[in-house]
Amino acid sequence: MTTEPRSLTEITIWYRGVVEGRLARKIGNSLADAARAAGKYVQAFDNYVDLPDRVYVPCRFYVRISPEPIAEPYLYENYTPSIVICTDAAMAKGCDILKGILPGSVLLVNTKNTPESVMELISDLEELPRLKTVATVDAGMAHEYRTPYGGVEGASEKAASLHTGAIMLGALNAVVPLVDLSDLSNIETDTRGLAEGAEDVKAASNPRFVASAPAEKAETHSYRGRVNLVVPAPAPGTEQVGHITGNYRLDRPVIDGDKCNRCRICWAACPDACIEVGASSDDPMQVNLKYCKGCGICWYICPVKAITAEDELNYVGGMVRV
């Protein structure tokens, strides 16, 4: 793999599968179109590995902007982004969103929380010394998350608010002026959203940024040798460690042991078999958070409303990075 000229800017957008597909494309394509209008060379595309995506799973959309022709247009992943955008903060908590970032990178997260609280969420990531700036903006949720989402695949994308995208674009361009605002306004006609984002964005310097931190070695981005695609099934009563999926949960089910009558309806309904029953009928029901995706079925179905959905961000730790 040859090295791209340093003038190439890679932007990675993390979003929720299906329901935010349109939102991610709106942000990414608007950036690319505005840059192209200014004579830049651009690419904008989905991550192949993430597709076909599933409802709410973390997915990535990529943009590349360069003043020169892009030397390697057929690389299907942004290996060295310098700008990372997240459509919600739970993905920052659960995924390796900074993978491969260049020294001096910028992270923008859609959240009501502060940049400092986002830095807490990503404090375990080894790329942190290369991250210079963290910015947050409350662009609102693109759609209603707090319903069971098992059956809405493909359907609720239409409900995504593209106003969220305009606010995020305005926020990004205020922190990193990638494109001219007039070019962006010609493409993203929600100029109220652009102005809102520029006004409301909060940015902070990462105190753990090290200006001399080396970039990741290029060879870590090529995959050679064998990849084992066969993951053996777990033995009965054990866990499938190769398929931990609790890293993208937005809401955590919390069971009130006093209200719960041990009817086991949630145990039977959980699509991921991650509700566990104790040996005796008095034992409290437990949720295996390594696999719970926060789909909402259990708190929706519980006949005595013993399960509540709590914002995952209220809990320090507890998500497993994959």
Ligand code: SF4
């Ligand atoms: S459905 Fe509700 S009451 Fe029944 S076991 Fe689950 S938490 Fe308890």
Ligand code: SF4
């Ligand atoms: S425990 Fe509840 S929220 Fe978690 S995956 Fe199972 S049904 Fe969905």
